[in-house]
Amino acid sequence: MSQSLTQLFALDSLLTPEEIEIRSTVRKFGEQRIRPHIAQWFEQAALPVRDLAAELGSLGVLGMHLDGYGCAGMSATAYGLACLELEAVDSGIRSLVSVQGSLAMFSLHHWGSEEQKQRWLPPMAAGTAIGCFGLTEPDFGSNPAGMRTHAKRDGGDWVLDGTKMWITNGSVADVAVVWARTDDGIRGFVVPTDTPGFSAPEIRAKLSLRASITSELVLDGVRLPGDAMLPLARGLRGPLTSLGEARFGIVFGALGAARDCLEAAIDYTRSRQVFDKPLAAYQLTQAKIADMALEVGKGHLLAYHLGRLKDRGELTPDQVSTGKLNNVREALDIARECRTILGANGITLEYPVLRHANNLESVLTYEGTSEVHQLTIGKALTGEDAFR
Incomplete structure (x- = not known):
């Protein structure tokens, strides 16, 4: 922020030295690494997600407000300041970090089993594995309780069928946290994206968030082991x-x-x-x-x-x-x-x-x-x- 505007509200007086340092580090990354390219990425509707994710992981901002499993364990305010500096360059960059850390990683961290956490959180924090979050459906956005995606038991396995829409990182993700209706209510599932029956066609011709990967998720008889369910999440x-x-x-x-x-x-x-x-x-x-x-x-x-x-x-x-x-x-x-x-x-x-x-x-x-x-x-x- 320009010096005069900062002084107008004395904003830095409300932050700790560590928070100011984190803000400055993320701002420098955004200005040097992303801003020179963002107009071109926006115009071309393309984003080098894997390269950026690895760099953002090295920076420590992926799941930075979570503890353990390679996460930085920073304060919520520090995480917010990182989001602010990333979105100052482009909302698509903040969306990448937000979906990775606050949706996919948070779901695993908060609701997952120890095995699920150990398997996915360290590489996601490092940016070497990319996650997405499947909740919204073509006919159910504001009312997720109406979702039609369902998971049914078949022996010891789960079989998922349904469609999710407007999923950031979907077509480049390694793992999807997918929410589905079961006989026991709405539950979450950890879905490796190389599972047969899973596909994620990219949504193109967007006029907004063009420097962001947006996809549909299609689950056509996706078979998962019984332990793919997030054990601690029940209902909405x-x-x-x-x-x-x-x-x-x-x-x-x-x-x-x-x-x-x-x-x-x-x-x-x-x-x-x-x-x-x-x-x-x-x-x-x-x-x-x-x-x-x-x-x-x-x-x-x-x-x-x-x-x-x-x-x-x-x-x-x-x-x-x-x-x-x-x-x-x-x-x-x-x-x-x-x-x-x-x-x-x-x-x-x-x-x-x-x-x-x-x-x-x-x-x-x-x-x-x-x-x-x-x-x-x-x-x-x-x-x-x-x-x-």
């Missing part, structure tokens, strides 16, 4: 707890995209001459910048507060919904406003703002749409469930 609590972890990262991550847009806009206004003076010298321009800076700063304060609550074990799902709803919604508004400041230049990949805006359209609706989070907050405040 399993996948929803994992989603809460991913949503927490988004609370921070969206601010990275907003900050990057604002910094790009401020730099542009200083050099762009309009009617013989810099665009930055106009009152309307400064009013836009001031309003956006307030929202970025307030979003940071909210994220830091939620991070401290999570580190103390006090964070609730409705508080996560509050952070996700506010910060993503404001980040998208900021990206759009910054585009207006850049004018026609704002629609090109020379500047990051419309790329961020397009990405944030997806971030706004995944891991819970705005409407879902509004109803979650509404239920917390009124005591009434208005989902149906």
Whole structure:
């Protein structure tokens, strides 16, 4: 963040030296390793996932908020700051890390057997194995309880059939955590992607999150051994707890995209001459910048507060919904406003703002749409469930 904006809210005074160091390390990685290539990756709708995963693993950010099994065991706030710096470059990079660490790895870490943890978590933390998380279905996004994917017993085995949709990392994953309906309710399964009957066709022609691999998962008679089930996850609590972890990262991550847009806009206004003076010298321009800076700063304060609550074990799902709803919604508004400041230049990949805006359209609706989070907050405040 620009020095003046940092000082405006005295944000660094709220962080520990270790957290500032982690933030700086991830920011340096993003600026040096990813930013020079991200516009090209976005335009080509391609991402070198395996190379990046290995580098992110070496950096220590994959599952960094988990303990043991090769994970860094960092604080929730430190993890959030890493998400913020990665999304400042592109939401697709943060999505890679979020799905790997907060969905697939967290599910294994929190709900898996010791054998499952030992088999998968160390290589996933190192980035040598890639995971994905299969919950959303073509007809069931906001209502996962309606899922049709099912797992049936056949002797000592499980046989899975069904389809999952909008799965980040799906076609490049080595292992999928798949949620399915059983006679005993919804359960999670660890599915090696080389299992016969498993396929993951990539979803193409996207206008958002183009620097991210998105796939469908097709399970056609996928036969798994009896111990493939996550033993400690029963019902929707399993996948929803994992989603809460991913949503927490988004609370921070969206601010990275907003900050990057604002910094790009401020730099542009200083050099762009309009009617013989810099665009930055106009009152309307400064009013836009001031309003956006307030929202970025307030979003940071909210994220830091939620991070401290999570580190103390006090964070609730409705508080996560509050952070996700506010910060993503404001980040998208900021990206759009910054585009207006850049004018026609704002629609090109020379500047990051419309790329961020397009990405944030997806971030706004995944891991819970705005409407879902509004109803979650509404239920917390009124005591009434208005989902149906």
